[in-house]
Amino acid sequence: VQLVESGGGLVQPGGSLRLSCAASGFTFSNYDMSWYRQAPGKERELVANITSAGGSTNYADSVKGRFTISRDNTKNTVSLQMNSLKPEDTAMYYCNARYQLLPLKYVYWGQGTQVTVSS
DSSP, X not given: OEEEEEOOEEEOTTOOEEEEEEEESSOGGGSEEEEEEEOTTSOOEEEEEEOTTSOOEEEOTTTTTTEXXXXXXXXXXXXXXXXXXXXXXXXXXXXXXXXXETTEEEEEEOOOEEEEEOO
């Protein structure tokens, strides 16, 4: 199982970045996908998630209207378009895959990609 994030970097406030996560080793279309982030000294927090078929999305209040999560089940990828970036968006961003059909539960994490918003 692999989740490989890409697209992070340094961007000025007000700028945009697009993060991507390439998945392999599991049936991607069965999994809900999420992006989390963790800033230094803070707990990891949910940024956005999208259901397995892409029919429903959810966002943290802090990113609503600025970030958009999407997925392509034909390419096994999930993306996070981030616009109007703020310094407080600076964090390591992680891709997460989750499948739960009790009693089965599978959760996978990527290694993360760093996003730094600074002038």
